[in-house]
Amino acid sequence: xxxxxxxxxxxxxxxxxxxxxxxxxxxxxxxxxxxxxxxxxxxxxxxxxxxxxxxxxxxxxxxxxxxxxxxxxxxxxxxxxxxxxxxxxxxxxxxxxxxxxxxxxxxxxxxxxxxxxxxxxxxxxxxxxxxxxxxxxxxxxxxxxxxxxxxxxxxxxxxxxxxxxxxxxxxxxxxxxxxxxxxxxxxxxxxxxxxxxxxxxxxxxxxxxxxxxxxxxxxxxxxxxxxxxxxxxxxxxxxxxxxxxxxxxxxxxxxxxx
Amino acid sequence: xxxxxxxxxxxxxxxxxxxxxxxxxxxxxxxxxxxxxxxxxxxxxxxxxxxxxxxxxxxxxxxxxxxxxxxxxxxxxxxxxxxxxxxxxxxxxxxxxxxxxxxxxxxxxxxxxxxxxxxxxxxxxxxxxxxxxxxxxxxxxxxxxxxxxxxxxxxxxxxxxxxxxxxxxxxxxxxxxxxxxxxxxxxxxxxxxxxxxxxxxxxxxxxxxxxxxxxxxxxxxxxxxxxxxxxxxxxxxxxxxxxxxxxxxxxxxxxxxx
Numbered sequence: 001x002x003x004x005x006x007x008x009x010x011x012x013x014x015x016x017x018x019x020x021x022x023x024x025x026x027x028x029x030x031x032x033x034x035x036x037x038x039x040x041x042x043x044x045x046x047x048x049x050x051x052x053x054x055x056x057x058x059x060x061x062x063x064x065x066x067x068x069x070x071x072x073x074x075x076x077x078x079x080x081x082x083x084x085x086x087x088x089x090x091x092x093x094x095x096x097x098x099x100x101x102x103x104x105x106x107x108x109x110x111x112x113x114x115x116x117x118x119x120x121x122x123x124x125x126x127x128x129x130x131x132x133x134x135x136x137x138x139x140x141x142x143x144x145x146x147x148x149x150x151x152x153x154x155x156x157x158x159x160x161x162x163x164x165x166x167x168x169x170x171x172x173x174x175x176x177x178x179x180x181x182x183x184x185x186x187x188x189x190x191x192x193x194x195x196x197x198x199x200x201x202x203x204x205x206x207x208x209x210x211x212x213x214x215x216x217x218x219x220x221x222x223x224x225x226x227x228x229x230x231x232x233x234x235x236x237x238x239x240x241x242x243x244x245x246x247x248x249x250x251x252x253x254x255x256x257x258x
Numbered sequence: 259x260x261x262x263x264x265x266x267x268x269x270x271x272x273x274x275x276x277x278x279x280x281x282x283x284x285x286x287x288x289x290x291x292x293x294x295x296x297x298x299x300x301x302x303x304x305x306x307x308x309x310x311x312x313x314x315x316x317x318x319x320x321x322x323x324x325x326x327x328x329x330x331x332x333x334x335x336x337x338x339x340x341x342x343x344x345x346x347x348x349x350x351x352x353x354x355x356x357x358x359x360x361x362x363x364x365x366x367x368x369x370x371x372x373x374x375x376x377x378x379x380x381x382x383x384x385x386x387x388x389x390x391x392x393x394x395x396x397x398x399x400x401x402x403x404x405x406x407x408x409x410x411x412x413x414x415x416x417x418x419x420x421x422x423x424x425x426x427x428x429x430x431x432x433x434x435x436x437x438x439x440x441x442x443x444x445x446x447x448x449x450x451x452x453x454x455x456x457x458x459x460x461x462x463x464x465x466x467x468x469x470x471x472x473x474x475x476x477x478x479x480x481x482x483x484x485x486x487x488x489x490x491x492x493x494x495x496x497x498x499x500x501x502x503x504x505x506x507x508x509x510x511x512x513x514x515x516x
Binding site for chain 2: 116120123124126127128129150152153154157190224226227234235236237238239241242245246249250252253256258
């Protein structure tokens with residue numbers, strides 16, 4: 001049985017300030033929790049309902065868990081239809097060191113504030129083998145329950161950092177890293193020489209794009225072209241996660257010579 | 259001032275059954291409503307707050323509106339932070355005729371049920387110049403408020419149809435249309451000959467993919483390859499809207515010879 005204090009503690013983890021204080025976060029659902037237990041992240045508790053345990057006998061044998069009632073699960077779940085399995089785990093500590101990331105293709109996110117978008121970006125980055133994502137301090141917290149759920153486990157394989165972007169990008173420039181930025185009026189990506197070695201790709205927020213004080217750091221402003229017959233009549237922009245996917249796809253196509 | 263009945267009517271439009279009954283839907287926000295009034299769709303009412311009217315003096319001069327109080331706006335808005343402008347418009351009637359769409363690249367959606375995903379797919383299709391989207395009967399309704407908002411106006415430029423997919427695809431096959439399907443274990447898209455002329459692309463639901471009874475209609479099962487160093491350790495799948503974007507992008511790149 002869950003104590004009142006434990007319920008209160010778990011519920012508090014839906015808020016960023018308590019996650020920062022306790023350095024713990026919530027994951028829910030069979031897929032996400034399975035990926036979590038396979039990862040190096042330290043798991044402190046797993047709660048399951050009897051129904052979930054009955055339906056997933058193969059799965060739950062690989063980790064220890066506590067059975068709670070459906071009502072208790074409703075009290076601690078962040079989802080309107082609780083999937084029946086919920087884990088509490090430690091937020092990993094990631095030290096941002098330029099010499100560990102400077103040889104790779106890394107993503108830099110400037111003010112992404114929709115949790116679903118950030119989650120989808122993390123999942124997509126994982127698909128394309130991107131290992132490091134550097135977020136501005138005002139990007140939504142990667143351990144927000146909605147972000148965790150929409151990464152489908154990719155969050156546990158990727159290093160996500162939070163930092164003040166201008167000093168970080170200053171330091172990247174001094175290391176001769178190529179800095180690409182997704183902008184509205186940039187060069188056509190198909191006419192730009194892309195290299196995934198020592199390259200950072202900056203993606204701006206859904207509503208304002210990359211902020212003015214970040215723009216001067218960009219060496220290669222790029223745009224993924226629209227293909228409407230009449231470009232004035234088509235969509236004016238792409239969702240931030242879609243733009244990220246299309247650009248990463250093109251980077252990988254070029255580097256794999258496809 | 260809004261009557262109680264009017265408020266009740268507008269609120270009812272958040273539910274699919276009342277949208278089907280009244281053939282009307284809600285749009286909110288400056289960008290979405292601006293796109294709506296530019297489109298051929300019949301708008302019956304536009305409600306704005308005084309604050310919105312003051313902030314958007316250029317915009318609101320192009321259409322007639324009724325000023326309501328902030329409290330009234332809260333009562334009819336579907337959003338937690340009402341943007342101050344809300345329109346009611348007629349759901350367009352789209353007759354699905356094979357000879358009108360058979361020469362194009364069309365999207366076919368099998369059971370997409372997340373409104374945000376459908377909205378993003380419609381917006382992305384618009385970016386890539388796709389004019390027709392054919393949805394299975396259980397795909398989320400395109401005039402769901404969350405879909406409308408996430409299309410950012412693209413919904414008003416695209417023909418969205420709902421139909422029983424197997425008889426529709428039967429008829430497509432008899433017209434020699436190439437039917438592509440995004441599946442987990444298909445042919446690498448980079449090794450598949452893509453043609454945007456007379457081609458339909460089927461995208462399955464987020465959780466189950468394309469359903470078994472739809473699979474036999476596919477001539478070209480395709481997969482967008484993952485690029486993780488170790489594919490067993492990377493993401494196992496892509497979000498449905500991301501997969502749609504990457505595949506449409508590749509179709510357009512090939513047809514524009516880029």
